[in-house]
Amino acid sequence: MTNASVLYIANARMPTEKAHGLQIANMCRALAEHGMDVTLVVPKRKNPIQEDAFRYYGIEPSFQIRYIWSWDLIGSLGVIGFWIQQITFSFSAWRACRNFSAQDSVFSRDIFAAWLLSFGKRKVIFEMHRYPERFVGMWKRLLRRMNGIVSTNQWKAEKIERVMGYPKERIRVLPNGFDSSMFSAHQSQTKLREVLQLPPNQTIVLYTGHLYDWKGAHVLADAARFATNILFVFVGGTPQDIERFKKEYRHTPNILLVGHRPHREIPKYLHSADILVLPNSAKSHESQFSTSPIKLFEYLAAAKPIVASDLPSIHEILGDTNAVFVEPDNPGELAKGILHLIGQSDLAQRMAQANKVLSASYTWDRRAGAIMEWIQRL
Known part of the structure; x- marks a missing residue:
């Protein structure tokens, strides 16, 4: 001391x-x-x-x-x-x-x-x-x-x-x-989905954070059109951004906009998901090179498989054992990466374990x- x-x-x-x-x-x-x-x-x-x-x-x-x-x-x-x-x-x-x-x-x-x-x-x-x-x-x-x-x-x-x-x-x-105390214990995925009113049996792909273009939120929403049997959940965003999202994607029924939630609730949403996504855009210099997104470390702590944009800033933390990397700003490729991970349960499990180990350093x-x-x- x-x-x-x-x-x-x-x-x-x-x-x-x-x-x-x-x-x-x-x-x-x-x-x-x-x-x-x-x-x-x-x-x-x-x-x-x-x-x-x-x-x-x-x-x-x-x-x-x-x-x-x-x-x-x-x-x-x-x-x-x-x-x-x-x-x-x-x-x-x-x-x-x-x-x-x-x-x-x-x-x-x-x-x-x-x-x-x-x-x-x-x-x-x-x-x-x-x-x-x-x-x-x-x-x-x-x-x-x-x-x-x-x-x-x-x-x-x-x-x-x-x-x-x-x-x-x-x-x-x-x-x-990330705050390790928030991830030290959690309820089962089944119980969390019940508490959060999420479908119990549907595959859930989840994103947390603002709905800014440079964070790739629109790319992930566009990817939902290529994987209609999956529920894409967005946790975060300002009321104005959420309204714009609702209008733009009103014909995409497999998108759920939860809106901003107190940060103490974020681990519940992360643990309720099957796959977590980091869809950062390469069109932003900050996104491509200098960002250190808090959500990345919370994704690791949640011990879930990750699909992420193939960017230098993300590669500083994640390797091939931690995430499936996809071409940035390409909804079709992002959807392919998600579907590939869903179809490879052994890979997803190994990735989740590797991410939990890696999280301890951050x-x-x-x-x-x-x-x-x-x-x-x-």
Whole structure:
């Protein structure tokens, strides 16, 4: 155990229905469980979610959350509103952190706040989730101030070193993860389908997450037309996206749109399925190279066979023993991959077992432990 303190700076609406909020909450929880004194600093913003952040994410209040002022013009002035909010939050975070000890480390996924806080005696660690394709010169100068950088995949780490000129020895590659406590025990598939009101005997292919194009949700929905005896279940999406989906696929009866569910319910849906799908699009640079999707690690933890897009970002985690890989953005090929796996029960079983073993390497707890030890060595 240690008395070390961490200020986790995140310019994010909390709680949020988006995946980054889940990642932030779980990392703060896991760092706190490793004995660190964690304070999450986030902007006080307009939020349609009224639920307490700890309850929303289903975690114990093991760390503090401090909400600070920013000029919340996001959604009202376009890109100008975004930058006003970004700049005001960064300066507000800098002012707020003056009240904390200079011995506290700063961990942030917000580069401007991290840069401001680097002008002091604290260690500042930046966590990069998206690689910047523009303003490379500006990013080089900002990153130069960081004591260390956490990259969520190897592709970004190599770009940070090669293009940004950042020292390799101060880069740590740590993909995202999952909460192992949510997958420690579960009811039988039969019981779960009864609870979730899913058909007991039909083959179920399931996807969790937003219905964005770059995540390939439409490709999976189009694939349903090639496998009409299978039920394709989508768990997630905003009300607006769900309505668009319903209109677009109103003539595809084997699609079920569950909508957004509390995250604590996601393992039930994963365990109720026969096959889990990661249909990321190759048309998105982020999807193809830099993403580290939380759903991937939860799919592994559910010990289910996976069908996934054949992309470099996915291959960083999965191999041929973990998934059937298919051509991205091709509904017919995706359907073939699903049908192939359904017809190969031995392969599906071996894959499920391999995925359960692999999942043990990607818990939030292990990730937090690695970050804590690394910060102390910097």
